[in-house]
Amino acid sequence: MERVRAFMDEHIVPAVPIYHQQLAAIDRWAEIPPIFEQLKAKARAEGLWNIFMPPSEHDDAFFTSVGLTNVEYAPIAELMGRISFASEVFNCMAPDTGNFEVLHRYGTPEQKQRFMVPLRDGETRSAFLMTEPAVASSDARNIQTEIRREGDEYVINGRKWWSSGAGHPRCAFYILMGKTDPDAAPYHQQSMILVPRDTPGITLVRHLPVFGYDHAPHGHFEVLLENVRVPAENLLLGEGRGFEIAQGRLGPGRIHHAMRNIATMEVALEKTCRRLLSRRAFGKAIAEHSVWEERIARARCEIEMARLLCLKAAHMMDTVGNKEARAEIAMIKIAAPKMAQRIVDEAIQAHGGGGVSDDFGLAELWANTRIVRLTDGPDEVHERQLARMELAKYREPDGAAS
Structure with a gap:
């Protein structure tokens, strides 16, 4: 914790005005302020990187956690939370933390290599596509986005919104929750699948501001998926396990x-x-x-x-x-x-x-x-x-x- 506190005091707090000045001078939806990348490089060099992951039986060749428990991470997360962008400096930013943990716990070696390793190294960002505008998504059984098997592919059709980070310039993939079997038991109809952002058929309809704040370049987006085809091996864990x-x-x-x-x-x-x-x-x-x-x-x-x-x-x-x-x-x-x-x-x-x-x-x-x-x-x-x-x-x- 003291190492994070010292890093915040020495590097991040003085960089806040620089970050905002640089952010105001660029296309905020397409570029990253240079100071931000410099801070991330310093944090990684000091070993203050991916510190959100607790010890796990899932540790493998792709990732070994720093080993902090949730209790140990709590005051560190609180320190990061004092400045809006600090969590990302340490590669501890939502929704990447949750997506990373999904891949770490449930991903195949191939899925980890393709999607988790670049996320681990801070080369990419990601998004989680669950909420939908047409239904009350607080009851996730209502989700209607279709994930249909066709041979060696799944075809996805649906509309999502409040997909945080979906339009980030470094967002490389989405984890999407949709329905694979509408006739299964209520909690076994849904599945999750990895969708590369550049897959044909994906449209970023609009960004959704929060009381007027757009949170660029991260943002929150409405996403339309029309006949989006992804390989069957992109499914996570198995059908009905969403x-x-x-x-x-x-x-x-x-x-x-x-x-x-x-x-x-x-x-x-x-x-x-x-x-x-x-x-x-x-x-x-x-x-x-x-x-x-x-x-x-x-x-x-x-x-x-x-x-x-x-x-x-x-x-x-x-x-x-x-x-x-x-x-x-x-x-x-x-x-x-x-x-x-x-x-x-x-x-x-x-x-x-x-x-x-x-x-x-x-x-x-x-x-x-x-x-x-x-x-x-x-x-x-x-x-x-x-x-x-x-x-x-x-x-x-x-x-x-x-």
Whole structure:
């Protein structure tokens, strides 16, 4: 952790204004700021690279993890989360982390060599295509994109959206979830398949801004797939195993979001305190008004509660596995973004009109926080799952309450 902190302080924090200056001077959808590539090269040279992967029985010739547990990675992810692009400097950026883990756990040697190794080395980026505009994708059984077998190929037809990174200039492939057998049992209809970005039939319809922020060059895209043909060997794990893969992929990703949410809370609270101490109203510093003392105290309590809950979820994942930790994962996925959203909103209030401008970075921070309540499943899905687990403790075998 201290090595990451030192790297952030020495290299990334001073580079923030340079990064934004360079980003403003290029075609943001087609080019990468030079300073960014320099930072990535430095991080890799110092061994601060791919540090998101925990120890695994799946370690092989293609990848050996640094060996950090989820508990050990949590404070590091929080450090990275203080600056929007820092995670990518260390090759720890979503959705690549989740896609990397899918390939690492479920990919064939050939799939790993073609898709995972360039991702591991930072040569490529990737995207995850799951959500669809025509159905309520919070219930993934609704997904309608067709993956049809024709000889030695699969033919894909469908429309996806909120596909983060799908238009990145270095995005080389998508992991797509679609339906291979509509007549199978509900959780065995879906499969996942690797789709090279340059495959004929793929159209980037548009990028989708988040409250006006386009997040270039990463962005979020609507993607149309029309008779897209990929080799049959690009299928992951086997037909009907999409939900199995999704559960393995989304658990770690959900707590990674929570870790970054905690960083957001810390940044917002720091900005709040500095602003309130620098302004006077009605004869005293605004920080001394009781309403703000109450808000600051509550924010600190919530940050510490979120951090401890995140660490508990990480500990459970490390010790009993993702499946057994699903309640803790759901809890932190529900709690962290809501807490972060409230703390950022109060930081905006502390800055007055400046808070909703671009001058203090809080408007973008709020937008990036708000979307996490939808990312990897909306609040309501996790609340439903958690409530059912809680109710199950008190049900008799016949379904009646005990």
